[in-house]
Amino acid sequence: MANEHVDVVIVGAGAGGGVVAKELSAAGLSVVLFERGDWVNYSDHRDDELTSQRGFPLKPFFGPDMQRYRRVAVDRDGTERIVYPNEWAYGNIAACVGSGTVAYGAMAWRFMQEDFTMKSTYGEVEGSSLADWPIGYQDLEPYYEKAEWEIGVSGDDSKNPFAPPRKKPHPMPAFGHNREARILEAGARKAGFHPFSIPMLRNSEPYQGRGQCIHVRNCVGFACRVNAKNGTHNTVIPTALATGNCDLRVNCKVAKILTNSKGRVTGVSYFDEHDQLREQTADIVVLAASATETPRLLLNSASTHHPNGIGNKYDWVGRNLQDHAYTGADGLFAEDIYDDVGPGASVAICDFAHNNPGIVGGAMLANDFIPLPYAFTKVRPPGSARWGRDHKEFQRRNFHRRASIRGPIQEMPNFESRVQVSDEVRDHWGIPVVKLSGYRLDQDMEAAKFIADKAAQWLEAAGAVDIWKSLPGLGVGASQHQAGTCRMGDDPQSSVTNKYGQVHGIDNLYIADGSLHVTNGAFNPVLTIMALGYWVSEHILKEHGPPLPREV
Amino acid sequence: MVSGSAVMSGCSNGLISPYQTLTRREGQLVEILADRIIPPDSRNPGGKDARVPHFIDQQLGKHLSDSLEMYQACLPALNEACKSRHEVIFTELGEQEQILYLTDIEAGVYDSGPERRLWGHFAPSLFFSVLVDHCMMGYYGSPKHGGNKNYASYKMLGLFVEQVPMRPRSS
Numbered sequence: 001m002a003n004e005h006v007d008v009v010i011v012g013a014g015a016g017g018g019v020v021a022k023e024l025s026a027a028g029l030s031v032v033l034f035e036r037g038d039w040v041n042y043s044d045h046r047d048d049e050l051t052s053q054r055g056f057p058l059k060p061f062f063g064p065d066m067q068r069y070r071r072v073a074v075d076r077d078g079t080e081r082i083v084y085p086n087e088w089a090y091g092n093i094a095a096c097v098g099s100g101t102v103a104y105g106a107m108a109w110r111f112m113q114e115d116f117t118m119k120s121t122y123g124e125v126e127g128s129s130l131a132d133w134p135i136g137y138q139d140l141e142p143y144y145e146k147a148e149w150e151i152g153v154s155g156d157d158s159k160n161p162f163a164p165p166r167k168k169p170h171p172m173p174a175f176g177h178n179r180e181a182r183i184l185e186a187g188a189r190k191a192g193f194h195p196f197s198i199p200m201l202r203n204s205e206p207y208q209g210r211g212q213c214i215h216v217r218n219c220v221g222f223a224c225r226v227n228a229k230n231g232t233h234n235t236v237i238p239t240a241l242a243t244g245n246c247d248l249r250v251n252c253k254v255a256k257i258l259t260n261s262k263g264r265v266t267g268v269s270y271f272d273e274h275d276q277l278r279e280q281t282a283d284i285v286v287l288a289a290s291a292t293e294t295p296r297l298l299l300n301s302a303s304t305h306h307p308n309g310i311g312n313k314y315d316w317v318g319r320n321l322q323d324h325a326y327t328g329a330d331g332l333f334a335e336d337i338y339d340d341v342g343p344g345a346s347v348a349i350c351d352f353a354h355n356n357p358g359i360v361g362g363a364m365l366a367n368d369f370i371p372l373p374y375a376f377t378k379v380r381p382p383g384s385a386r387w388g389r390d391h392k393e394f395q396r397r398n399f400h401r402r403a404s405i406r407g408p409i410q411e412m413p414n415f416e417s418r419v420q421v422s423d424e425v426r427d428h429w430g431i432p433v434v435k436l437s438g439y440r441l442d443q444d445m446e447a448a449k450f451i452a453d454k455a456a457q458w459l460e461a462a463g464a465v466d467i468w469k470s471l472p473g474l475g476v477g478a479s480q481h482q483a484g485t486c487r488m489g490d491d492p493q494s495s496v497t498n499k500y501g502q503v504h505g506i507d508n509l510y511i512a513d514g515s516l517h518v519t520n521g522a523f524n525p526v527l528t529i530m531a532l533g534y535w536v537s538e539h540i541l542k543e544h545g546p547p548l549p550r551e552v
Numbered sequence: 553m554v555s556g557s558a559v560m561s562g563c564s565n566g567l568i569s570p571y572q573t574l575t576r577r578e579g580q581l582v583e584i585l586a587d588r589i590i591p592p593d594s595r596n597p598g599g600k601d602a603r604v605p606h607f608i609d610q611q612l613g614k615h616l617s618d619s620l621e622m623y624q625a626c627l628p629a630l631n632e633a634c635k636s637r638h639e640v641i642f643t644e645l646g647e648q649e650q651i652l653y654l655t656d657i658e659a660g661v662y663d664s665g666p667e668r669r670l671w672g673h674f675a676p677s678l679f680f681s682v683l684v685d686h687c688m689m690g691y692y693g694s695p696k697h698g699g700n701k702n703y704a705s706y707k708m709l710g711l712f713v714e715q716v717p718m719r720p721r722s723s
Contacts, residue, residue, distance in 0.1 A: 058615040373692035
């Protein structure tokens with residue numbers, strides 16, 4: 001039986017898609033929200049480190065599954081290999097209702113003003129396709145505020161002298177620090193830095209009918225035991241469903257965007273939970289499938305009108321893939337600093353996010369989330385024994401004495417770091433899979449060295465006695481912070497969408513995920529993706545309805 | 553529950569194997585290796601008693617099945633290759649000699665030379681690094697995957713399994 005035509009189809013129930021579903025269904029539009037995964041619960045996963053989203057050597061509990069999904073990774077020498085969702089090179093983003101927002105660390109950063117104007121701030125960067133965003137921080141500020149209040153953020157910007165201007169404070173007070181973070185906070189002050197409590201999409205007090213955080217160690221990588229971590233799965237998506245206008249279809253894999261003879265979008269084709277190929281027509285389609293899956297859909301939807309894939313007339317779809325080159329330092333202390341109060345990450349500085357002499361960009365720096373016991377087996381100074389008596393002794397002695405400072409280096413976009421679709425490899429449904437290739441630029445490595453030095457300096461000031469730095473690799477990254485593959489811009493010849501996320505030349509196709517990011521900030525990107533969800537939604541409502549014009 | 557393959561391997565050895573995927577002989581070797589990689593001491597159990605071999609056995613038939621062929625090729629090779637420098641097979645070495653031999657494997661000493669052919673197309677040092685990683689998963693991961701008996705490693709690290717709700721001090 002054919003599906004009833006709807007106003008809007010949204011592909012992907014994550015950070016961006018969840019927000020758009022709520023905004024449009026609350027405005028009275030009929031919405032179908034597609035999600036390839038299903039609802040997930042804490043009780044089905046509990047404390048299982050080996051399948052957590054933080055590192056999943058056995059399999060990723062939050063998806064995608066190991067049976068139906070694969071990708072192709074291209075090494076720097078051009079060698080292609082098939083990779084699976086539990087491998088780093090796959091570029092995993094959770095496949096469940098809420099996607100990454102269920103199991104994330106929940107840092108709720110607003111990008112700084114400079115993060116939107118990287119080209120004007122730093123000029124031409126060799127080898128980079130660096131550009132300014134077509135919108136500025138001031139444009140997005142009200143939507144950051146909306147995300148903070150509707151989804152729920154605890155924080156206090158007044159302690160951060162580098163915070164961008166805001167009209168309204170965070171809705172919940174900032175979190176305090178555990179023992180490690182208190183020591184690090186004092187160290188940061190001693191070093192002349194400006195420490196403050198990380199804004200978090202987590203309840204420091206009861207908020208919107210859900211309770212407050214209980215500070216367990218298995219937070220990042222896990223669903224919350226008491227539902228105090230705020231994602232789209234427990235805020236905007238339930239609100240969307242409660243309107244009665246939003247039909248959430250889980251376990252459905254969208255295959256193609258459908259277009260008519262004029263090149264306009266008419267809906268999507270998808271495989272339902274029984275692997276039956278079906279169609280869902282709509283007046284508007286919004287892609288929020290992630291910075292790897294959104295370009296895949298566009299490229300897999302070629303037609304006579306769109307021979308190189310939809311929105312790809314000038315070959316920008318899939319280009320400029322960015323992630324965050326995480327860098328930093330670890331330190332061991334002479335005494336126990338661990339008090340088992342989670343999630344661990346709580347103190348940050350923005351002193352080195354920008355304005356670093358001789359460096360393009362930089363990074364926010366923060367203490368790391370608590371590593372669980374298996375993850376801690378990888379935490380070692382260079383040259384340490386990996387096994388035997390020394391291994392065991394290190395675990396026992398240092399699990400309670402280690403701190404780590406890390407930051408997301410703002411990678412410079414480049415045209416060759418990209419998402420393509422494979423000519424040969426297909427997934428369970430026969431759809432050509434994502435092929436990832438590219439590299440990081442020398443400038444990223446310079447920034448990484450600079451930031452690692454600052455992390456080490458911070459640990460030293462805090463009293464760490466044994467400190468070692470870690471630098472990122474040169475390969476392209478596409479992990480949970482993936483971004484940039486359908487950048488927004490004013491010029492259709494050098495971007496994929498306009499500043500409202502509307503694909504150039506196709507008035508009824510929108511994008512609302514990290515693909516839009518021209519640059520990916522010196523911060524975790526989720527709050528920006530949520531803010532863009534509100535921003536794009538407002539434009540859809542202004543331009544299209546309600547009531548929506550029906551195509552004749 | 554005893555699977556068909558366990559019964560088969562049990563018959564061929566004249567004894568029932570406690571393992572489902574590994575043969576009794578392979579399992580015994582993994583037990584020794586698990587104790588060299590995470591040795592027992594007066595304070596906390598080693599790999600064997602924490603059921604690391606059971607984790608490996610279970611997962612080689614499940615999430616780590618891609619590594620099964622490597623184990624089947626490399627376990628006998630590891631046992632035999634030791635003869636050329638130590639004169640006896642691995643299981644007949646003393647504990648300290650076993651540690652020295654494994655240290656050499658890790659360092660790549662056996663990645664070339666006359667014994668290399670015993671290992672088939674798997675480099676000895678690669679197998680050892682995979683084995684170490686699997687032992688760590690089995691010792692430190694959730695008991696639901698077959699290892700970390702009674703959360704032995706969590707106790708070793710002074711961690712309560714189910715944390716009591718608490719709040720940090722305000723800054």
